[in-house]
Amino acid sequence: MAEIEREAMDYDVVIVGAGPAGLSAAIRLKQLDADLNVVVLEKGSEVGAHILSGAVLDTSGLDRLMPDWKEKGAPIKTEVKEDNFYMLGAEGSIRIPNFAMPPLMNNHGKYIVSMANVTRWMAEQAEAMGVEIFPGMACSELVYGENGEVVGVVAGEFGKEADGSMGPNYEPGMELRGKYVFLSEGVRGSLSKEVMAKYNLSKGQCSQKFGLGMKEIWEIDPAKHREGTVTHTMGWPLGSNAGGGSFIYHIENNQVYVGFVVHLNYANPYLFPYMEFQRFKHHPMVAELLKGGKRVAYGARAISEGGWQSIPQTAFPGGCLLGCSAGLVNVPRIKGNHNAMHSGIEAAEAAHAAIKAGRGGDTLTEYDVALKSGPVGKDLKRVRNVKPLWSKYGLLTSLAVGGFDMWTNNLFGLSLLGTLRHGKSDAAATEEASKHKPIDYPKPDGKLSFDRLTNVSFSMTNHEESQPCHLKLKDPSIPISVNLPIFAEPAQRYCPAGVYEVIEEEGKDPRFVINFQNCVHCKTCDIKDPSQNINWTTPQGGDGPNYPNM
Numbered sequence: 001m002a003e004i005e006r007e008a009m010d011y012d013v014v015i016v017g018a019g020p021a022g023l024s025a026a027i028r029l030k031q032l033d034a035d036l037n038v039v040v041l042e043k044g045s046e047v048g049a050h051i052l053s054g055a056v057l058d059t060s061g062l063d064r065l066m067p068d069w070k071e072k073g074a075p076i077k078t079e080v081k082e083d084n085f086y087m088l089g090a091e092g093s094i095r096i097p098n099f100a101m102p103p104l105m106n107n108h109g110k111y112i113v114s115m116a117n118v119t120r121w122m123a124e125q126a127e128a129m130g131v132e133i134f135p136g137m138a139c140s141e142l143v144y145g146e147n148g149e150v151v152g153v154v155a156g157e158f159g160k161e162a163d164g165s166m167g168p169n170y171e172p173g174m175e176l177r178g179k180y181v182f183l184s185e186g187v188r189g190s191l192s193k194e195v196m197a198k199y200n201l202s203k204g205q206c207s208q209k210f211g212l213g214m215k216e217i218w219e220i221d222p223a224k225h226r227e228g229t230v231t232h233t234m235g236w237p238l239g240s241n242a243g244g245g246s247f248i249y250h251i252e253n254n255q256v257y258v259g260f261v262v263h264l265n266y267a268n269p270y271l272f273p274y275m276e277f278q279r280f281k282h283h284p285m286v287a288e289l290l291k292g293g294k295r296v297a298y299g300a301r302a303i304s305e306g307g308w309q310s311i312p313q314t315a316f317p318g319g320c321l322l323g324c325s326a327g328l329v330n331v332p333r334i335k336g337n338h339n340a341m342h343s344g345i346e347a348a349e350a351a352h353a354a355i356k357a358g359r360g361g362d363t364l365t366e367y368d369v370a371l372k373s374g375p376v377g378k379d380l381k382r383v384r385n386v387k388p389l390w391s392k393y394g395l396l397t398s399l400a401v402g403g404f405d406m407w408t409n410n411l412f413g414l415s416l417l418g419t420l421r422h423g424k425s426d427a428a429a430t431e432e433a434s435k436h437k438p439i440d441y442p443k444p445d446g447k448l449s450f451d452r453l454t455n456v457s458f459s460m461t462n463h464e465e466s467q468p469c470h471l472k473l474k475d476p477s478i479p480i481s482v483n484l485p486i487f488a489e490p491a492q493r494y495c496p497a498g499v500y501e502v503i504e505e506e507g508k509d510p511r512f513v514i515n516f517q518n519c520v521h522c523k524t525c526d527i528k529d530p531s532q533n534i535n536w537t538t539p540q541g542g543d544g545p546n547y548p549n550m
């Protein structure tokens, strides 16, 4: 194929992804020097369209970025007034008293927010400062310089046919070049994955760990709504099948954010994370809350869980990894937005100083140092043993030992356990189906629980059908020849949008079907496929979910 010619535009800093990390970096760069040329590229149809978070926001990052966020009208209004933590059994529940919880898990004084709305507001602030923000622009490729350094990205390629050829409306997109390129794509970013492999950034670190988070927004009976209440649960229905838990956040307007996270290191390939979430809503405590209400939105997104031990080298020649592209979530607190913002600030400060000194295209080692020794490193280091304990010993032991470890870290700044390592990657943790029994899930009732396709329609997901499938199989034969006989092809179950199907018809060979139009960009397939055969790539810009206030 002839080499594609593209127009190029030069910037000081090119930022991939308009999440809290990328937008914080853009704002800080402009605060430091209003003359810097900064561009932010976002694959969602608008800023916020692909943002899914809980979210209880620790405002420490935003306080540092824009101390006057309240006066500036940030959509951060619902202060947490009540904070509950329950262990669930099938019928009942036990409340863990707040005094027994390590202080760092306290949510009082934090805010229940829609991060989609927060990023929309941050984008307005950034644009007012002169940042160029282009939504609907998927960054599909990295551009490398003569010495192998990243010098830019390709964004905005449209109009390819399903077979990959250039259709009649083909547009090659543009090369956006920067002295530094910030990858703030969130968890399991596709370009971030490429640079991590190219520069071996995870050398010596534990493999990254992940969870799958699913979320519904409900409008409930005002009599049951308690604005500012935060509830977390563990235990039922996952039991010993997998780690994870739920969140229920009462935000304004009688809305409740109901979410469920399943750790992706589960062994049983018959586990069906989406159905665990649906079953959870039938617990008497949850069913009573939702009864008479209606679900108004649905979505899903992976969450990084490896923490301190899994942070890669975050600086590479020509750029940096920010936010969840570097895996900066504090797992026991289920919070990553504050660290995403801190990382954006650190990256901006490092790049600004370097550009002022006439540098560009080199490795911003000072960013990596600042990130790991500053607020982000401190936040993650003190909880570093919680996830490995949970993975190794299960929920109860990890609650006891992990809780003790967090207390000693909180009080004395030290851990008696040192730094525990994570086990296998989540893909490798999947065991053969022959070692497990299928799990029988109750059918959704259409009132509290819903089938996947009905729920996906509440994510407003759309993909132009004539484009190439963005879920690339390295070897198309593997789903049927390896994954089906050995692992009962778990893609049928782990995908929260029902994208993957195995069609078995009498007298015919089984077929693997990919309904890529339904993909909500959660990245779970890229993470959990036991053969590591699925590569998530960007579809055309603007395609994917259109989340309202996730």
Ligand SMILES: Cc1cc2nc3c(=O)[nH]c(=O)nc-3n(C[C@H](O)[C@H](O)[C@H](O)COP(=O)(O)OP(=O)(O)OC[C@H]3O[C@@H](n4cnc5c(N)ncnc54)[C@H](O)[C@@H]3O)c2cc1C
Binding pocket: 016, 017, 018, 019, 020, 021, 022, 041, 042, 043, 044, 048, 050, 051, 052, 053, 054, 055, 056, 057, 058, 115, 137, 138, 139, 140, 184, 185, 186, 187, 189, 190, 191, 212, 213, 214, 215, 259, 261, 301, 302, 303, 322, 323, 324, 325, 328, 329, 334, 335, 336, 337, 338, 340, 538
């Ligand atoms: C279910 C769930 C609950 C959570 N709850 C909380 C909570 O209560 N509190 C909290 O603090 N944190 C929570 N988190 C974690 C938090 O959401 C993340 O830490 C945070 O979103 C990370 O911010 P980010 O900017 O790195 O990435 P993201 O917020 O994921 O933003 C990345 C952006 O980049 C865009 N993008 C990606 N790739 C490309 C590309 N190649 N080209 C163009 N654009 C691209 C995406 O569309 C997206 O808009 C939760 C996460 C989940 C999944």
Ligand code: SF4
Binding pocket: 471, 494, 495, 496, 497, 498, 499, 518, 519, 520, 521, 522, 523, 524, 525, 526, 536
């Ligand atoms: S296809 Fe992959 S990325 Fe898309 S929704 Fe399913 S698991 Fe998530």
